[in-house]
Amino acid sequence: MDRFKGKIVVVTGGSSGIGFETAKLFAKEGAFVFLTGRRNRELEAAVAAIGANAQGLRGDISSLADLDWLFDEIKAERGRIDVLFANAGIGEFAPLGSITEAHFDRTFDINVKGTLFTVQKALPLMNPGASIILNASVAGIKGFLAFSVYAASKAAIRSFARSWSVDLRERGIRVNAVSPGTVPTPAYDSLGLTKEQMTGFLQAQAAATPAGRVGRPEEVAEVVAFLASDASSFMNGAEVFVDGGFAQI
Numbered sequence: 001m002d003r004f005k006g007k008i009v010v011v012t013g014g015s016s017g018i019g020f021e022t023a024k025l026f027a028k029e030g031a032f033v034f035l036t037g038r039r040n041r042e043l044e045a046a047v048a049a050i051g052a053n054a055q056g057l058r059g060d061i062s063s064l065a066d067l068d069w070l071f072d073e074i075k076a077e078r079g080r081i082d083v084l085f086a087n088a089g090i091g092e093f094a095p096l097g098s099i100t101e102a103h104f105d106r107t108f109d110i111n112v113k114g115t116l117f118t119v120q121k122a123l124p125l126m127n128p129g130a131s132i133i134l135n136a137s138v139a140g141i142k143g144f145l146a147f148s149v150y151a152a153s154k155a156a157i158r159s160f161a162r163s164w165s166v167d168l169r170e171r172g173i174r175v176n177a178v179s180p181g182t183v184p185t186p187a188y189d190s191l192g193l194t195k196e197q198m199t200g201f202l203q204a205q206a207a208a209t210p211a212g213r214v215g216r217p218e219e220v221a222e223v224v225a226f227l228a229s230d231a232s233s234f235m236n237g238a239e240v241f242v243d244g245g246f247a248q249i
């Protein structure tokens with residue numbers, strides 16, 4: 001229960017879904033957790049649900065000014081970061097032929113640029129033994145209808161984990177990626193599917209998954225916690241799939 005006692009953890013996108021469940025788990029196991037997100041109400045609700053070991057910092061990871069402010073606050077409050085879960089990200093459908101510049105820019109600004117500068121700006125606060133976990137996706141190694149821009153952004157995240165494990169070797173900081181499969185979260189509400197379409201989609205995903213079901217955010221959180229802990233001390237630059245086997249067959 002006290003795996004992360006005394007640790008300072010940052011979870012971007014900690015106000016919802018996978019990020020929220022992960023922040024909750026870290027706090028439950030003794031860490032002090034900074035949660036980020038753009039919407040204040042959701043952030044406040046998440047912090048209230050987690051309790052005294054959490055603090056919300058509102059900001060957009062695609063804004064370098066927001067990131068500067070955010071890490072200045074963390075430095076002033078706690079002075080260091082032991083674990084960074086760079087989780088914030090978005091996904092929107094757009095089939096090739098209808099992809100707009102705005103769709104591309106939004107996806108890459110948040111998922112790729114935002115993740116890159118989140119990690120880069122966190123580094124001055126990180127010491128040897130610290131752990132960075134990036135949230136990638138099974139989409140990074142698969143093809144999905146009308147999801148190519150998102151998939152490419154997540155392939156970039158997986159690539160970052162490889163390269164940054166080398167960049168950070170002298171600093172003693174590990175970088176790994178977690179790649180969830182189908183894990184219903186509030187993000188699914190903004191995919192533009194009707195209730196019936198969503199039910200059909202989730203049934204089809206469950207049928208295509210050896211586990212025979214879709215996943216839960218808590219199941220991703222457990223793997224992130226493992227990658228953050230010393231139990232994974234010889235793992236670096238890896239991609240760990242939490243997909244019930246979906247992308248493995």
Ligand SMILES: NC(=O)c1ccc[n+]([C@@H]2O[C@H](COP(=O)([O-])OP(=O)(O)OC[C@H]3O[C@@H](n4cnc5c(N)ncnc54)[C@H](OP(=O)(O)O)[C@@H]3O)[C@@H](O)[C@H]2O)c1
Pocket residue numbers: 012013014015016017018019036037038039040042059060061062087088089090091110114135136137138179180181182183184185186187188
């Ligand atoms: N759920 C899945 O099936 C699945 C599968 C594979 C990978 N993933 C990845 O898992 C991560 C979390 O997804 P989720 O399903 O948990 O979605 P979610 O419930 O919508 O949560 C996303 C979180 O990220 C925050 N966020 C989004 N854009 C942001 C920005 N520009 N700056 C700061 N915070 C931002 C959101 O808060 P605000 O909107 O208030 O900013 C929210 O807290 C994403 O990177 C996603 O690509 C999810």
